[in-house]
Amino acid sequence: MTHSCSGPCFDRRGALTAAAVAGVGIPFLAACGNDSSGDVAVDTGPAGTSLTTTGSVPVGGGTIIDEEKVVVVQPREGEFKAWSSICTHQGCSVTAVEDGEIICRCHSSHFSIDDGAPVSGPASTPLPEVAIKVSGEDVQLA
Numbered sequence: 502m503t504h505s506c507s508g509p510c511f512d513r514r515g516a517l518t519a520a521a522v523a524g525v526g527i528p529f530l531a532a533c534g535n536d537s538s539g540d541v542a543v544d545t546g547p548a549g550t551s552l553t554t555t556g557s558v559p560v561g562g563g564t565i566i567d568e569e570k571v572v573v574v575q576p577r578e579g580e581f582k583a584w585s586s587i588c589t590h591q592g593c594s595v596t597a598v599e600d601g602e603i604i605c606r607c608h609s610s611h612f613s614i615d616d617g618a619p620v621s622g623p624a625s626t627p628l629p630e631v632a633i634k635v636s637g638e639d640v641q642l643a
């Protein structure tokens with residue numbers, strides 16, 4: 502166990518996970534799991550949420566879906582992956598996908614579309630991966 506909570510805890514999708522609050526209300530929302538280790542919570546949408554279509558994601562590039570805070574990429578033809586669009590440096594939203602890299606223009610961090618790893622700039626932590634599935638031409642949250 503890497504953290505403990507004295508109040509109710511919420512998982513990354515915001516679902517109440519603590520049973521301790523049953524019948525007593527929610528006195529406060531504890532900030533559980535401080536991200537001092539560099540982990541970043543990925544708060545996207547529910548499974549099945551449509552993100553984009555396969556034809557909208559260029560090979561060797563990607564598409565930023567602001568609403569779900571996700572970048573869907575296609576490093577190689579037919580291979581789709583997704584990363585959080587929240588920069589691991591200081592939390593700006595990434596703004597572009599160019600030349601195989603996801604770019605945050607706040608302080609010019611660049612991340613690989615292939616594994617989300619930082620390749621230049623001040624960010625030192627990879628973008629967290631977001632689980633997706635491809636259903637026909639629809640790219641969805643998994």
Ligand code: FES
Binds near residue numbers: 588592593607622
């Ligand atoms: S917040 Fe992205 S580079 Fe600083």
